[in-house]
Amino acid sequence: MIRWIIFILIFGIIDFYAFQAVKTITKQSWMYICYVLISMVVIGNLIYQITTVDKNVGLNIKMNLAIGLFLTLYIPKIVVMMVMFGEDVLRVPQAAYRYFVEGRESNMSYMPARRAFVSQLTLGLAAIPFISFLYGMYIGRYNFKVLKYTLNFKDLPDAFDGYRITQISDIHSGSFDNKEKIKYAVDLINEQKSDAILFTGDMVNNTASEMLPWKSAFSKLDAKDGLYSILGNHDYGDYVQWESKEAKANNLIELEEIQKEMGFDLLRNESRFIEKDGHRIALVGVENWGKGFKQKGDLKKAAEHVDENDFKILMSHDPSHWEHQVIDDDYHYHLTLSGHTHGMQFGIEIPGWIKWSPVKWRYKYWAGIYEKKQQYINVNRGFGVLAYPGRIGIWPEITVIELKKA
Numbered sequence: 445m446i447r448w449i450i451f452i453l454i455f456g457i458i459d460f461y462a463f464q465a466v467k468t469i470t471k472q473s474w475m476y477i478c479y480v481l482i483s484m485v486v487i488g489n490l491i492y493q494i495t496t497v498d499k500n501v502g503l504n505i506k507m508n509l510a511i512g513l514f515l516t517l518y519i520p521k522i523v524v525m526m527v528m529f530g531e532d533v534l535r536v537p538q539a540a541y542r543y544f545v546e547g548r549e550s551n552m553s554y555m556p557a558r559r560a561f562v563s564q565l566t567l568g569l570a571a572i573p574f575i576s577f578l579y580g581m582y583i584g585r586y587n588f589k590v591l592k593y594t595l596n597f598k599d600l601p602d603a604f605d606g607y608r609i610t611q612i613s614d615i616h617s618g619s620f621d622n623k624e625k626i627k628y629a630v631d632l633i634n635e636q637k638s639d640a641i642l643f644t645g646d647m648v649n650n651t652a653s654e655m656l657p658w659k660s661a662f663s664k665l666d667a668k669d670g671l672y673s674i675l676g677n678h679d680y681g682d683y684v685q686w687e688s689k690e691a692k693a694n695n696l697i698e699l700e701e702i703q704k705e706m707g708f709d710l711l712r713n714e715s716r717f718i719e720k721d722g723h724r725i726a727l728v729g730v731e732n733w734g735k736g737f738k739q740k741g742d743l744k745k746a747a748e749h750v751d752e753n754d755f756k757i758l759m760s761h762d763p764s765h766w767e768h769q770v771i772d773d774d775y776h777y778h779l780t781l782s783g784h785t786h787g788m789q790f791g792i793e794i795p796g797w798i799k800w801s802p803v804k805w806r807y808k809y810w811a812g813i814y815e816k817k818q819q820y821i822n823v824n825r826g827f828g829v830l831a832y833p834g835r836i837g838i839w840p841e842i843t844v845i846e847l848k849k850a
Contacts, residue, residue, distance in 0.1 A: 448491065458518060459483050461525035462570075468563035482517070490514045502650040502684040505621055508833040515832055516577035520570035527566040531558065580789070580834030586625040588632055588827075589839045593813055595820055596850040597778055600755055601723035605849040609757070610638035610667070612842055613783025614646040614676065616828035618654035626661050629827070629842070633665060636844050640669040640718065643708060644783045644824060645676025645732065645761030650684045652699035663706045669718050673708040674729040676761040676784060677737045678830075711759065713746040726754040728777070733769065734762030734784065741765060747775055757781065763809040766821045779820045779845070786826040787811040787838035801838060811838070 466479055493510040539554040610633055620626055633641065648654040655662075665671055679699060686692040703710050711729025718725050728750060733741025741760060750756060756777050758770060763782040770777050787810060791801025803810045807823075814821050825841040 451491075452487070455487060455518065458521050458525050461528045462521040464528050464558060465524050465563040465566050468558045468560055469567070486513050486517050499685040500651075500687075503831060504618060504649075505833070508619055508829070508831060511831050512577070512581045512833045516574060516581070519577060520572075520574040523570045523573060524566050527562065527569070528558075531562055576836050577834065580832075580836040582834070584835040584839065585829050585833060586622060586629070587835065587839045588629045588842060590632065590636065590842045590844060591812075592844045592846070593822065594846045594848055595779065595813070596848045597755070598850045599778075600847055600849045601720075601725065602849060603721035603723040604725055604755070604847055607720075607725075607847045608636070608638040609781075609845045609847070610636050610641045610842065611644060611781050611822060611824050611845065612641070612827050613644040613761075613781075613824035614786060614826035614828055614830075615643070615662075616646055616649050616678070616826075616830050617658045618649035618651070619829050619833060620658060621833075623658075623661065626658060629840070630661050630664055633842055636842070638667055638844060640727075641665055641667040641671045642727070642757075642759055642781055643671070643673040644759050644781050645674050646678045646783065646826075647673070647676070647703065648699065649678055649830065650681055652695050652702055655699070655702050659702060659706055665707065671706075671708045672716065672727055672729065672759065673703055673710050674759045674761060675710070675712065675731050677732045677734060680732070680738060682738065711746070713740075713742045715746055715748075715750050717754075724754065726750045726756045727759065728756055729759040730765070732761050733765040735764035735768060737762060741769075743769060743773060743775075750775070752776075763807060763821060763823045767808055770821075771816055771819060777819055779822070779847075781822055781824070782809075783824040783826055785810045785823060786830065789826075789829055789832055789835045789838055791836075791838045793837060 463476075463479060466475065490510045493507045497504070497507055535556050535558075538556050542554045612633065679696070681692050681695045686695070700710055709716065711727070712731050714729055716727045718727065726747075728746050730741035730743055730746045732738045747756070752775055756775065758777045758780040760766065760770065760780055760782055762784045766780045766782060770780055785803050785807050788801045788803035791799075791803070793799050799811065801810065809821055809823050811823050811825050814823070822843055822845060824843050825838050827840050827842070829835060
C-alpha cells in the first residue's frame with residue numbers, strides 16, 4: 445500500500461505540472477475533464493493489471509498493453525514537467541524580487557504568469573515521444589529487419605567458405621497478437637535460404653503454453669543443415685509462481701518438447717558438428733549464463749567433445765557471458781551468437797553515424813557485431829517484445845551471417 449501511495453504521489457506531481465501547460469493554452473473545462481479522466485483510466489488500468497495479474501502466468505498481452513499505454517502517456521508528461529519546472533525556476537526568483545524589492549501591494553499576484561508560447565512549445569515537444577510510443581506499439585513491433593554481415597576467418601575450413609547462418613533470438617511468444625505478421629516474419633527468415641538457423645533463447649515470457657498458438661507458424665522454418673536452439677533466462681519459468689517444483693520442471697520439459705516438434709535441436713550445455721566435404725564446424729550451445737541472471741551455462745561441459753582446433757560457433761543467450769568468460773577461455777570461440785538485451789526496444793540507429801540506446805549503460809555489448817582478440821560476437825536485437833509492446837528505433841531483427849575464408 446505504501447508503494448502504491450508513493451507511486452500515485454509521484455505521478456500526481458507529474459500530472460500537476462503537465463496540467464499547467466494545458467491550462468495555460470486553453471480555458472475549455474471539457475478539456476480539463478478529459479485530461480483528468482484519461483490520466484485516471486491509464487494509471488488505474490496499470491494498477492489493476494499489476495494487482496490482479498495471475499502470478500502463475502506473469503506478463504501477458506493485457507499487462508503489456510497497460511504498460512505501453514502508461515509509457516505512451518507519461519513519458520511525454522515527464523517531458524512537459526521538466527520544461528514547466530524549468531520555467532518555475534525562473535518564475536520563483538522573479539516573484540521573490542517583486543515581493544521583497546519592489547514591494548508590491550499584498551492583493552496583487554507576485555508570481556509571473558506562465559507564458560503561452562512556452563506551454564505550446566512544451567506540448568509540441570511532448571508530441572514527439574507520444575507519437576513515437578504509439579508508432580512503436582502498432583507498427584514498430586513488427587517492423588522486421590534483415591541485417592546481413594560477412595565475417596572473415598583465416599582458419600575457416602575451406603568447405604564452409606560462404607556458409608550462411610540465420611540467427612533469431614528472443615521470440616517472447618507470450619507477447620504476440622498478430623498471426624499474419626508472425627507468418628510474414630517466418631517467411632522472411634526462410635527467404636534468406638541460409639544453411640542453418642540458430643535461435644539464441646527466450647522462446648517464451650514464462651510458460652511453455654505461450655508457444656502453442658504459434659507452433660504451427662514456426663514449424664515452417666527450414667534450413668538444409670537444421671535448426672538449433674538454446675535456452676534464455678525467461679525459458680526456465682523463474683519469473684512466475686509454480687504449484688510445485690515438479691510443475692516448474694514439467695514446464696521446461698514441455699518447452700523442450702515443443703521445440704523438438706517445431707524442428708529445433710535444443711543444446712543444453714552440448715555441442716553438435718556440421719560436416720561438409722570432409723570438414724566440420726562445431727556448434728556449441730550453453731544454457732543461460734548472465735551477469736545478474738541465472739548462471740547454468742557450463743562452457744567446459746558444452747565443449748567437452750569439441751577439439752581445440754575446431755572452428756567453433758557458440759550460442760549463448762546473454763552477451764555478458766562473452767565478456768566475462770568466453771573471450772579469455774582457453775578455447776578460441778570464433779563466433780558467439782547472443783541476444784537478451786532487445787536493444788531495450790528503444791534507441792537511435794543511423795548506420796555509419798550513430799548507434800545509441802539506454803541499454804548501453806547496462807551492457808557493454810548490446811547490439812550488432814563486436815570483435816575482440818580475433819573473436820566475434822553478434823548481439824541480436826530480438827524478434828519479439830517484452831513489457832512495453834513495441835519498438836522505437838531498435839527494430840525486430842533477423843540476422844544473416846556469411847562466413848568467409850580470409
